[in-house]
Amino acid sequence: MIMVPYLALSFVLFSVPYAVTARAFRNTGGSIVLEEAWTIPSLVNDTSLIPPFNQTSSELVSNILDIHNQRLAFMNENDIDFMVISCASPCVQGISDTETAQQQAVQLNNILAQSISNSTDRFGAFAALAMQDPAVAAQELRRTVTELGFLGALVNDYQQSGPDGMTLLYYDQPEYDVFWETVTELDVPVYFHPRSNIPEIITLEYAHAIWLEGPAQEFAATLSTHILGVITNGVFDRFPTLKVIVGHLGERIPSDFFRIDEQLRRQLINGLPMLRNASDYWRTNLWETTSGNFATPLLQFHINQIGIDRILFSIDYPYVPIPEGAAWLDTLTSVLNEQDFLSVKRNLAIQLLKLDQ
Ligand SMILES: *[C@@H]1O[C@H](CO)[C@@H](O)[C@H](O)[C@H]1NC(C)=O
Ligand SMILES: *[C@@H]1O[C@H](CO)[C@@H](O)[C@H](O)[C@H]1NC(C)=O
Numbered sequence: 001m002i003m004v005p006y007l008a009l010s011f012v013l014f015s016v017p018y019a020v021t022a023r024a025f026r027n028t029g030g031s032i033v034l035e036e037a038w039t040i041p042s043l044v045n046d047t048s049l050i051p052p053f054n055q056t057s058s059e060l061v062s063n064i065l066d067i068h069n070q071r072l073a074f075m076n077e078n079d080i081d082f083m084v085i086s087c088a089s090p091c092v093q094g095i096s097d098t099e100t101a102q103q104q105a106v107q108l109n110n111i112l113a114q115s116i117s118n119s120t121d122r123f124g125a126f127a128a129l130a131m132q133d134p135a136v137a138a139q140e141l142r143r144t145v146t147e148l149g150f151l152g153a154l155v156n157d158y159q160q161s162g163p164d165g166m167t168l169l170y171y172d173q174p175e176y177d178v179f180w181e182t183v184t185e186l187d188v189p190v191y192f193h194p195r196s197n198i199p200e201i202i203t204l205e206y207a208h209a210i211w212l213e214g215p216a217q218e219f220a221a222t223l224s225t226h227i228l229g230v231i232t233n234g235v236f237d238r239f240p241t242l243k244v245i246v247g248h249l250g251e252r253i254p255s256d257f258f259r260i261d262e263q264l265r266r267q268l269i270n271g272l273p274m275l276r277n278a279s280d281y282w283r284t285n286l287w288e289t290t291s292g293n294f295a296t297p298l299l300q301f302h303i304n305q306i307g308i309d310r311i312l313f314s315i316d317y318p319y320v321p322i323p324e325g326a327a328w329l330d331t332l333t334s335v336l337n338e339q340d341f342l343s344v345k346r347n348l349a350i351q352l353l354k355l356d357q
């Protein structure tokens with residue numbers, strides 16, 4: 001495997017400052033957020049640089065590269081105890097060449113581990129993984145979890161691959177079972193985050209209305225298909241303890257259970273391998289966060305659909321300002337009882353990420 005030589009050659013990380021078994025995190029009753037982006041300078045132009053209102057692209061760039069300055073200051077000002085950081089989309093999923101992607105993932109994970117090594121009470125990490133070779137992805141996940149103290153992984157939708165970058169890999173196929181086996185053995189969650197489509201898809205599907213690229217439409221449309229692929233192809237039937245987190249209030253899927261379940265039942269004659277109704281897996285294997293989707297009536301509907309014990313607060317910094325997310329969270333005290341509010345704000349995250357273990 002390329003991991004060991006590359007690690008030795010590239011990034012020096014001989015001793016790991018984490019105590020892998022017992023994490024001490026700032027535990028003052030503040031919130032916990034887990035879909036929060038960061039990247040390195042060489043990848044920054046691959047990410048979306050459309051800033052929030054009243055911010056410039058260069059402010060967004062400065063925010064996404066930073067960890068210890070304005071990010072931490074915003075956390076302190078807005079009652080955030082702990083943030084899980086991950087590599088901004090598309091990250092490694094946008095690198096087609098297998099070896100380049102694998103080396104980039106290792107380098108990113110080492111840089112992030114090193115960067116937060118003096119602040120593990122405030123910051124945790126989800127691993128970046130090259131998904132071309134599921135066994136190598138599994139090996140890197142194991143390394144980051146057992147050696148670097150990472151809390152799981154975040155994948156930015158499909159993996160581009162092939163010489164022209166046009167082979168799209170979805171993690172719902174049997175060859176990914178070796179990866180899911182390691183994920184369940186390590187018992188960590190995998191976060192499914194959106195990505196921008198390859199240019200060929202953008203041209204075919206979005207040239208007529210380019211403003212629909214990105215978060216307004218493209219992200220949820222593309223990622224929800226991937227997640228429903230994982231569900232319908234029976235991945236959760238083969239790995240009943242697998243934990244998947246989906247942002248933006250579930251990429252719309254729990255808003256549409258009636259039609260999804262009803263229409264999928266008609267596909268049984270086509271060999272649909274899934275053993276249960278699609279909605280059922282949202283009560284056993286899938287969690288959602290509120291990242292960038294601060295819609296209180298929709299949150300209440302989703303609580304009804306999947307249960308309060310499946311929904312966690314997150315913001316989507318720096319694409320969404322931290323004060324905006326924190327101000328919305330505070331309004332939820334008027335619609336949730338105290339126990340449910342604290343579950344969304346922090347308690348479910350502590351449990352799912354095993355921060356107290
Ligand atoms: C990213 O884009 C900016 C603006 O075009 C440019 O100045 C910078 O050199 C680019 N960075 C990289 C790593 O390519
Ligand atoms: C942006 O700034 C303008 C002028 O200061 C203000 O009226 C507006 O509310 C701000 N918008 C947001 C989304 O903060």
Ligand SMILES: *[C@@H]1O[C@H](CO)[C@@H](O)[C@H](O)[C@H]1NC(C)=O
Pocket residue numbers: 068115118119
């Ligand atoms: C951790 O290190 C970074 C620089 O790498 C520094 O900016 C930050 O203040 C340090 N944090 C603590 C808590 O020492």
Ligand SMILES: *[C@@H]1O[C@H](CO)[C@@H](O)[C@H](O)[C@H]1NC(C)=O
Pocket residue numbers: 261275276277
């Ligand atoms: C799926 O839902 C339908 C309608 O509620 C129900 O009749 C059926 O038993 C469910 N199937 C499974 C496998 O749970």
